[in-house]
Amino acid sequence: MAKDIDKEKVEDSEILEEAEAVKEEERVESEDASAGDVENGTEEQEEESDIEEDPIEKLEVEVQEAKDKYLRLYSEFENFRRRTAKERLDLIKTANEDLMTALLTVMDDFERAQKALEESEDHKASKEGFDLIYNKFSNILKQKGLKPMEDKAGVVFDTDHHEAISQMPVEKKKMKGKIIDVIEKGYYLDEKVIRFAKVVIGA
Numbered sequence: 001m002a003k004d005i006d007k008e009k010v011e012d013s014e015i016l017e018e019a020e021a022v023k024e025e026e027r028v029e030s031e032d033a034s035a036g037d038v039e040n041g042t043e044e045q046e047e048e049s050d051i052e053e054d055p056i057e058k059l060e061v062e063v064q065e066a067k068d069k070y071l072r073l074y075s076e077f078e079n080f081r082r083r084t085a086k087e088r089l090d091l092i093k094t095a096n097e098d099l100m101t102a103l104l105t106v107m108d109d110f111e112r113a114q115k116a117l118e119e120s121e122d123h124k125a126s127k128e129g130f131d132l133i134y135n136k137f138s139n140i141l142k143q144k145g146l147k148p149m150e151d152k153a154g155v156v157f158d159t160d161h162h163e164a165i166s167q168m169p170v171e172k173k174k175m176k177g178k179i180i181d182v183i184e185k186g187y188y189l190d191e192k193v194i195r196f197a198k199v200v201i202g203a
Contacts (some may be wrong), residue, residue, distance in 0.1 A: 074081045077142045102140050149186035151197050161186060161194040170202035178202055 113129045120126065149161060156178055157164060165183060170176060179199045186197030 032183060034092045051133065084141040099144060103137075104145070106133060108139065109136065136175060147188045147190075147191040149188065149197050151182055151199065153177060153178075153180050153182075157199065157201045162199050164201050165198050166200045167203040168200055172202075 029138045061119075110133060113126070113133060115133065116129060117126050151162065154175070162179065168180060170180060178201065182197055182202040183199035183200065187195045
């Protein structure tokens with residue numbers, strides 16, 4: 001009987017020890033879990049911090065790319081502007097050179113005509129020579145696009161083509177506001193007016 005009681009005490013003691021061991025394990029697991037939660041929370045905070053920094057870094061990259069693009073475009077535009085300005089100057093110089101070269105032959109003819117006038121007393125031949133030079137000169141200018149205005153007395157005054165330098169009273173009412181005399185002929189270069197005709201109009 002005493003042996004049975006001792007045996008029960010031993011068994012109860014073992015059960016208590018096992019129960020305490022289980023409780024200890026649960027406590028340790030609980031602490032580990034809490035520690036894990038703390039670590040996970042820290043990691044999540046770090047990740048959130050990284051996420052907050054990413055937009056700023058992204059914007060800085062975009063701003064730098066925009067600056068680089070702007071500098072490239074500005075450089076290309078400056079090169080284009082200088083190139084077109086140089087081409088325009090070259091074109092103007094070339095156009096003037098072409099015209100001057102064409103007029104040199106007329107200058108040569110004028111010099112020969114002056115020399116002939118000094119050596120000759122035949123005015124009829126001199127007139128014919130000057131007529132030839134005038135026609136040659138006029139044809140060269142026509143080839144370059146120059147065209148005279150064919151304005152005569154009786155044409156209606158037009159401010160787009162004429163410049164009134166004077167007004168004169170007229171007896172005929174139909175001549176009022178119309179050209180009665182052309183003082184200086186006007187010219188077109190192709191279709192553009194390069195010199196207005198100076199005229200007198202009726203008042």
